[in-house]
Amino acid sequence: MSGRGFPEAEFAARCAKAQAKMAEVDLAALVLTSEPEVRYFTGYLTRFWESPTRPWFVIVPASGKPIAVIPSIGAALMGQTWVEDIRTWTAPDLRDDGVTLLAQTLREVVPEGEHIGLPDGHETHLRMPLADLQRVRDDIGGRKIAGDAGIMRALRMVKSDAEIAKIETACAIAGRAFARVPEIARAGVPLEEVYRRFQMLCLEEGADWVSYLAGGAEQGGYGDVISPAIDTPLTAGDVLMLDTGVVWDGYFSDYDRNWSVGSATPEVAGAHAALIEASDAAFELAKPGVTAAELFHAMNDVVSGGQGGTDAGRLGHGLGMSLTEWPSLIAMDHTVLEAGMVLTLEPGIAVGDKILVHEENIAITHSGARYLSPRAGRELPVI
Amino acid sequence: MSGRGFPEAEFAARCAKAQAKMAEVDLAALVLTSEPEVRYFTGYLTRFWESPTRPWFVIVPASGKPIAVIPSIGAALMGQTWVEDIRTWTAPDLRDDGVTLLAQTLREVVPEGEHIGLPDGHETHLRMPLADLQRVRDDIGGRKIAGDAGIMRALRMVKSDAEIAKIETACAIAGRAFARVPEIARAGVPLEEVYRRFQMLCLEEGADWVSYLAGGAEQGGYGDVISPAIDTPLTAGDVLMLDTGVVWDGYFSDYDRNWSVGSATPEVAGAHAALIEASDAAFELAKPGVTAAELFHAMNDVVSGGQGGTDAGRLGHGLGMSLTEWPSLIAMDHTVLEAGMVLTLEPGIAVGDKILVHEENIAITHSGARYLSPRAGRELPVI
CATH class of the missing domain: 3.40.350.10 (Creatinase/prolidase N-terminal domain)
Structure with missing residues (x-):
């Protein structure tokens, strides 16, 4: 810390x-x-x-x-x-x-x-x-x-090492809370109880406060990613997503994680793997001189389906003193990446009439990029 | 609820x-x-x-x-x-x-x-x-x-009964969390740990999220009421204050509570009693037709010392979908109270070079006012 x-x-x-x-x-x-x-x-x-x-x-x-x-x-x-x-x-x-x-x-x-x-x-x-x-x-x-x-x-848009260290601390706190989600989420627990308990985990793991939590849990995906919690209990076949912005010393994390309640269908498992592949593709490409638009295309080529497969409007953004900052990972943002920028990679994908969204936080270094969030694996974890 | x-x-x-x-x-x-x-x-x-x-x-x-x-x-x-x-x-x-x-x-x-x-x-x-x-x-x-x-x-500024019910729910949640503060705060516990644990209590007691927490803990009072937590441990002789805005279904509570770490000096005990006397005076006066300025003067007459004894600038305000709303309890705000308004009564008082602030939430009814927060007693609780 x-x-x-x-x-x-x-x-x-x-x-x-x-x-x-x-x-x-x-x-x-x-x-x-x-x-x-x-x-x-x-x-x-x-x-x-x-x-x-x-x-x-x-x-x-x-x-x-x-x-x-x-x-x-x-x-x-x-x-x-x-x-x-x-x-x-x-x-x-x-x-x-x-x-x-x-x-x-x-x-x-x-x-x-x-x-x-x-x-x-x-x-x-x-x-x-x-x-x-x-x-x-x-x-x-x-x-x-x-x-x-x-x-x-x-x-x-270009952070100092001291700023990046604070964002990394916030990301580590969120990571420890995400790792404990199986303690609080299982079939039968209302989503609003999961939200409440997850915020408590973030605080227990060291967040100063929890400025943002959204997510969803529906059969085979979710309808959108910005809704408040409802009292519907988690059910086998739901994909649970939690997306949080925890604050440490005034700096934010902003990434999400997905879980399958019970085993996932092949479609859902494949969608999750594609999302990881998409964020990996952007991560591999990310370095000074590359543009925000190029990161967008690297992810969009994997998830395809128009605007990254969802109506979110972008596939990532800057991060720091605010939950979201410049630049936007969209086709029209030609901001040239520099060492010191902190970005979210946030590909989304449609699965039938639902969506899945995955998000990681990275810092641009002189030689490439490094993860500030603990990179998620291809396999969708089961709770 | x-x-x-x-x-x-x-x-x-x-x-x-x-x-x-x-x-x-x-x-x-x-x-x-x-x-x-x-x-x-x-x-x-x-x-x-x-x-x-x-x-x-x-x-x-x-x-x-x-x-x-x-x-x-x-x-x-x-x-x-x-x-x-x-x-x-x-x-x-x-x-x-x-x-x-x-x-x-x-x-x-x-x-x-x-x-x-x-x-x-x-x-x-x-x-x-x-x-x-x-x-x-x-x-x-x-x-x-x-x-x-x-x-x-x-x-x-004028709320429906359904809105007031939501604010009352938020106030009840905060009240249950305040009642449990002795579980988390005692001499030796760093203030930032108290802040973290108090937010967890608010969530456990039913808050959707905790949009605001500030306070202070210093010998015989505190320096201001808007600072973030520091890692200094609570010490005998400190007055601890926590002021929170918890949100339930989009509506806020906004009130505080004070505790003495170990027994309070007569000056501190007297200051707390004066604050309760001040908010009581405003509560007794509050009804349709009375002005915001009159509530200010009712409190200021008790705590005296100019702008209510602190540099907060006012002795209360409206409350609802935001942590603070119109009107302001200040000498120049002549807003006439109406049934359906929700207000905070927030007198402050100087004790040497420190201050103490007390806050309650009330709703204006056709015949007077009623407490939405569980009114605090004159005696400063000891932890």
Whole structure:
């Protein structure tokens, strides 16, 4: 298990990389509002983001450390990070929830006529009221808010060794929990009980929290992979799938495992073997210089049937501070892989009117790829 | 325990209320993008929102059922709800992630020259890329996107009996877990182990998942209430606080409990008694016609010291499909209470350089209020 937190040098390096990219595209500051963006530059880790009430802002200036413009309830915790300039207001404030303080700080940090970058592209959201963004725009006279030119995407997509170590710890925790599924799942146990007990196993094996669990269990496959649990008991002939995102020190695992309740039909056994073959094919291909699209095709050639055999829309994705990140393993994503990227390989296949999905987590290294999840075997385990 | 889901009449009533309010303010449709907003009108319940990749849209037209404009991965699950008109695209699509499909649907549903409401006020976020919103604006020729005039706030703030029953179930689950804390917490146990074991207790007692856990444990109080766990062992003289949001069928509890590790000092014991006195004062006052501000003052008069004695910024808030909702118990929130509102009472108090915070969950009834959480006693329990 790696240690918690990061040395200050990690944040300084992230900041310097951002500032170099900002200089290239003439951005005098970045304004960040979402959990992973704020944490990326500050190390500010809390589950308090679950409360949608209060906005939080971090400004990355053209040089120097980030500036936090946050509700006073977060001052003590932000004070434990490397950030020195922490400006607070008493939130919630129904008339002015940080708007004036943010605008004032931007006027101070950004010269008139310059541009401020706000992430606005694919897989980003603005985490503040839309009406308040307009008020900020109106209150920064002579400065313009633009997009972030993909800077956050470019930075977060390539992980440091310390980040990968945290993801690997999360993957190992999930792996130990998956290995114990036969303790909690058997014919007759309601699926919702399996979900509950599986989350307990993840916690017992060391997860800080379990941010994601989905899956399915139906005869010969499942209908989709994002449904919550139902109270139907497991039955012989079901394929049980559990897909979990456990969090350790703010980093996610995201992979699944399948089990057959009683012995599997030849169709189901063959489908599972094909899924392993598909993820193996992508794994063998994965190295710097290969594209996300090429990994998609390597898997899709095995599972075929159009969009990878299911309606998931992709066969894998990035992974890190969020359950899913850039890039997408789809035909139109030509992102070139680099050492330090962390990906899920997630082929799906149709079996009659059901589907099976398999998922592994890998890190791209200088010479190829390595598994962060304990690679599953071709044979579908029986419970 | 109440049953899962809602009868279709619940969604029809929500829709009719929204449409009546829309007519009053000349909105020909609402466009909703966030998890609770989408679920409010559809019943679409999944943890898949943890993935920030794909946008999801629901349109509430001037009359008739909501229309879902969603990624194909959600079609099967959305098909199990009362929604009939489900339009999908294969997401992620790097060139057009639902933008054209959303704009086309809006052109079909909304007459030219009319306004479309998008929640933009306090405690709301737009869950789609900001650049894509601009593309939608540019592609709905002759129709204008405006705010939602507070319609979502007004609707969600007053709960149905069926919603309150779900919150009560979540509160009962948390209550059983809190009652078992002496099983897992004692001097010598690291706080992070307490967090882990407490989440397991919540699951064992029936939580679907544990979306929120924060707290603290330090000598004579704690420094803040939003920090993640650290590995410091509990020590005699610590005050341990656990504040949890457990989810049952998509509805939250949100309350905390305090314990003294070994016997409490008179200062700490007195502070805890004052907190109970404060929440009691607000509870006694709470009924339709009273304002959120009046509840704040009832508590603040007991704990005094400015903003309720801590830097939390408020002394309670709404609760329901999100961990925190409107209104805020602050001096400037003059929201008039109505039967069906669910609130937390959350007074805080300073004890030297530390704080103590206590929290209960209540529902406003026609004649007063009732506890959804099992009200804590004045005496600080000792572990």
